[in-house]
Amino acid sequence: MRGNLLFGAAAAALLAFGLSPASAQTNDQPGDASTTATLTGNVDGEISPAGDTDWYRLEVQTGHRYNLALAGLENDQGETLDPMLGVYDAEGNQLAFNDDANGTLNSALRYVPQQSGVVYVEARAFSSEATGPYRLGVSSEEVPPDDAAGDASTRARASAGRTTNGNIEYEGDFDWYRFSARTGNRYHITLNGAGEGGLGDPVLRVLDRDGNVLAENDDSNGSLNSALDFIPAANSDVFIEARGYSDSYTGPYALDITAERLPRDNIGNTPSTRGRINAGQTIEGTLDFPSDTDWYRVRLTEGQSYRFTLNASGDTPIGDPLIRLHDSRGEEVAMDDDGGWGLNSYLEFTAPSTGNYYVEATSFTGDATGGYTLAAYAGDIPADASTDATLSADGDYREGILAPAGDRDWYRLTLEQGQGVRIGMQATGTPDSIGDSYLVLYGPDGAEVARDDDGGDGLNAWLEYQAPTAGTYFVEARGFSEDAAGRYAINVVAGEIGDSFDGAEALQANGDARTSFIGTPGDVDWFALEMVEGRPYRIYVDGAEDDALADPLLTLYDATGAEVARDDDGGTGLNSYLYFASTTGGPYFAAVSSYDGQSTGRYVIRAVDTDVPGHAYTDEIMDANNDSRLSRIEIPGDIDVYRVTLEAGVTYQIEANGSGSTPLADPFLSLIQEGAGMEDAGPNGPDALMVRQGGRQVASDDDSGPGNDARLRFRPETSGDYLINVSGLSNTVGGYEVKIVRR
Secondary structure: OOEEEEOOHHHHHHHHOOOOOOEEOOOOOOOOOOOOOEOOOEEEEEEOOOOOEEEEEEEEOOOEEEEEEEEEOEOOOOOEOOEEEEEEOOOOOEEEEEOOOOOOOOEEEEEEEOOOEEEEEEEEEOOOOOOEEEEEEEEEEEOOOOOOOOOOOOOOEOOOOOOEEEEEOOOOOOEEEEEEEOOOEEEEEEEEEOOOOOOOOEEEEEEOOOOOEEEEEOOOOOOOOEEEEEOOOOOEEEEEEEEEOOOOOOEEEEEEEEEEEOOOOOOOOOOOOOOEOOOOOEEEEEEOOOOOOEEEEEEEOOOOEEEEEEEEOOOOEOOOEEEEEEOOOOOEEEEEOOOOOOOOEEEEEEOOOOEEEEEEEEEOOOOOOEEEEEEEEEOOOOOOOOOOOEEOOOOEEEEEEEOOOOOOEEEEEEEOOOOEEEEEEEEOOOOOEOOOEEEEEEOOOOOEEEEEOOOOOOOOEEEEEEOOOOEEEEEEEEEOOOOOOEEEEEEEEEOOOOOOOOOOEEOOOOOOOEEEEEOOOOOOEEEEEEEOOOOEEEEEEEEOOOOEOOOEEEEEEOOOOOEEEEEOOOOOOOOEEEEEEOOOOEEEEEEEEEOOOOOOEEEEEEEEOOOOOOOOOOOOEEOOOOEEEEEEEOOOOOEEEEEEEEOOOOOEEEEEEEOOOOEOOOEEEEEEEEOOOHHHOOOOHHHHHHHHOOEEEEEEEOOOOOOOOEEEEEOOOOOEEEEEEEEEHHHOOEEEEEEEEEO
16 A cells, blocks of 8 residues: 655644543554554553564545654653654555654654555654653544546646646645647656745656656756656657655646657658568668667568677767567567677577568667667578677677577677687576587687587586687587577676686586686686585596696685695596585685696586595595595594505505594595405495495405504405595594505
């Protein structure tokens, strides 16, 4: 229920509470619409305990003004409450409010409802710690006669060329005037306070019959008066609203309308337009006045793809073109704002049926003027260097469709020497979206320079590239399979992955791995990873196939940029691996670089937020030719399992040593040969673990290393996969390092 907020002398007079004696409320009132207390005159209540609010039901009728006042009363200590007064609907939406009225700490307001029904009057203290008694009062009166209604039922009319004098008779009043607007005209409308005691701060609006705002203005030309220009989009009656900026403002006003004939426009903005365009045609046009839009009829064939471009052009080009496509009934079926170069528009569309369509040339703001070039092309986005589709290296986003099956779309991308970009291709999430996107990047000479399948999330494609030479490159959007089809979105982010907080790329724990590259000597890529307090994280950086980064270095920074962990060769071979548990949680940054600071190449980074698995399906894999891992036994009885491939006849030394600030006190090692001895292992007893791990124990050790550390030597008789189990005896927990060396 909407209403008007105001307060004045009549409401302030209630503060004296000279009406009927106040009734006392002995029970505390709920602070919501469940209250059963009603307000009909004066009532005494109390805010208690601290933070208490009291609601009262108030039956209101349209055509009446309700004067409400709330005053604090002295308590036994002579203290007086500083109250606040509000009016709410049943859903808790505030309709009116006042804190201090008429130079006092008491509250008062006037409320004029827009519909009859129940509202809720709230009494509360200004301070959430305050308590004390109060008196709340209400009175009502009919609103004065109004010369113009405040809705589409108004009988008041305004005409161009004639001054309409009106009056805001009471606080919260507003007047609507019916006005017959005609296309081809620009109407200049002003609303001024009239004479001495006139409306202090007029507000002017143009609305349709449903109350939707078509134009509005408050202060114009350095004054508190209002003025606006209105150009109707169609012949219709509109409503001009006159009101005060504050509901407390009243007084007479003068409403003036002048009409000016717009320049002749040969291109209409409805299906009756005389504008025509055919596939393969280019048209130069002009938006001649604010709100001008030009419609061109075009004939499209079912299943055929078309491309439409709208570019700013001419001596005074339109600032930000926007293109729309309408069907034969004039209903919008497609739209694009900045799909072309810069702020220009580019729209690809496949006709669902044969017939007439309408291409609309307009501006983003809807009121810009200037020149434009509109072009229509038959066919899909070309799949070669002849493409007219472009992407901006400064950042861009485009949606397209691969159709028919096996289609490929090419986009021009202009890069300067050394300029970096990140390009992503994603499914749109719609039922007709592409399933597995694929990106290929070609150089100025047409040779392939980069490609990616699943470098983004899921099956989405993502690649990073730094141009060795300046020129026009070509981005190919396609599906992974030769018969792929569907909608896709392609986006460009300026610059390579940054080496600081601001340029970091997001990395999701347990999400898909990200594939990127170290493009130049000294390059460092930062990835932002949100960690949960106390949860263990494992981060892997591996050289990727095809021009792999030979020796990755992984460094972990906290939110302040302080280094908290580092690893060079903790993964398989020369790859990197970190095990880290945050004590505080929050954002961390995984930085990838080369160990020597000079090498370049592709890599894959992924993060997992679980402990090292304790079963045969572990994702931890060690290299039998000298490898190590740092991790922790988190809880008593925990087991960490590492897979390793051993060669028959070769001797290996495996160690588990306590490590870190709280080292594992008594490490224990066991070695399981996968797939061996299952027939001898029962479901219970000492062989149960071997059943879970799918093999039999072939070696174990407790204290053969220094102190209580574990060390074993093993010479396998058969080659194959083995599982290294690390645990703590006597329920010990702590950090450890597991190593394997080929002897």
